[in-house]
Amino acid sequence: MEKNLTKPPPAAVPAGEASAITRGVRRMLAAHGLASVAEFTLRSRRRADVLAVDAKGIVTIVEVKSSIADFRADRKWPDYLDFCDHFYFAVDDSFPAELIPDSCGLMIADAYEAAIAREAPETPLNAVRRRTLLLRFAHAAAGRLHRLEDPGLV
Structure with missing residues (x-):
């Protein structure tokens, strides 16, 4: 049994x-x-900054970049593309949008809200990966909620 599925990093x-x-x-x-969770660990052992699921089971991953240096140093983001239907970068309003590849969606955000500046192209997950990912998402989210409701939980 993989105990770390629900335990946040x-x-x-x-x-x-x-x-x-x-x-x-x-x-x-x-x-x-x-519905979303932050710091979601994928089967690839990569950790998505935000993984979100809509009511139809469509999966969105958002990679947060707080600076140009952070963006340029990141070589792992292409690994996320196989685990979502939509992939976005999220940056603040001072980030130069032209650095974000056209093949990715773009969100502009601050601590209170975000807006989609460019829609992400849809790259549908295959059915087996979607099912596996949705089960892992549900398990992780329920585990995190349980730890909030019962802080003494080991």
Whole structure:
């Protein structure tokens, strides 16, 4: 049994500017009917900044970038594309949008809200991967909620 499926990583909430962007993104996703978790570990062992699911099971991954240096140093984001129907970068309003590849969606966010500046192309997941990912998402979200409701849980 994989115990770490539901246990958030030690830093489940990003620090500083990334935290503010993540918060705004998750608020916007919730306003559009998507449920999300931060710092979701994929089967590939990569950790998505935000993974969200809508009522139809469509999966969106959002990679938060708090600076140009953070974006340029990141070589792992292409690994996320096989685990979502839509992939976005989320940045603040000072980030030069032209750095974000045209093949990715773009969100502009602050600590309170986010807006989609460019829609992400749809790249549908195959049925087996979708089912596996949705089960892992549900398990992770339920586990996190349980730990909030019962802080003494080991």
